[in-house]
Amino acid sequence: MLNYNLLDADQLSAVDCLYEQDVTYLVATMGFGKSVVTLTAVNELLTDKILERVLIVAPLKACNDVWKTEHNKWSHLQGLRVVHAIGTPKQRINAIESDAPVVVINIDNFVWFLEKYKTDSLAGFDGLVIDEISKFKDSGTKLVKKLRGQSKHFKWVCGMTGTPVHE
Numbered sequence: 001m002l003n004y005n006l007l008d009a010d011q012l013s014a015v016d017c018l019y020e021q022d023v024t025y026l027v028a029t030m031g032f033g034k035s036v037v038t039l040t041a042v043n044e045l046l047t048d049k050i051l052e053r054v055l056i057v058a059p060l061k062a063c064n065d066v067w068k069t070e071h072n073k074w075s076h077l078q079g080l081r082v083v084h085a086i087g088t089p090k091q092r093i094n095a096i097e098s099d100a101p102v103v104v105i106n107i108d109n110f111v112w113f114l115e116k117y118k119t120d121s122l123a124g125f126d127g128l129v130i131d132e133i134s135k136f137k138d139s140g141t142k143l144v145k146k147l148r149g150q151s152k153h154f155k156w157v158c159g160m161t162g163t164p165v166h167e
């Protein structure tokens with residue numbers, strides 16, 4: 001199992017930035033550790049009672065390949081409960097309405113989430129992580145329009161991408 005001491009200086013600096021800022025944009029190359037950096041910051045924000053619940057929006061492949069396993073690889077994240085709002089509407093609702101402090105949902109179901117929970121203060125989520133925020137770049141999409149109207153419910157937002165980074 002990996003431990004906190006394996007995070008390098010750049011990763012720790014990114015954790016601090018995410019913790020200290022209400023709105024951040026984490027741009028780093030693939031393999032930097034954006035997910036563990038973000039989960040570490042989220043864990044600290046939840047532990048310090050700065051946030052109550054965090055919604056992570058990601059492409060389906062990242063939901064299944066990264067966000068389902070990343071927190072289990074690191075010893076300092078073992079107490080962080082992460083559930084996945086993927087699958088049927090009933091499965092998504094069960095995850096969203098659970099008491100888990102972190103919920104992962106895929107981008108395709110995010111519009112559904114925003115429409116379903118718009119009058120419920122977004123189901124108590126006050127933190128939002130958008131993995132591969134580059135997928136949101138077309139400001140004319142239904143997704144961006146919905147998010148723009150609901151973003152006031154989130155007091156902490158982190159956008160992540162490796163897409164524009166070239167080595």
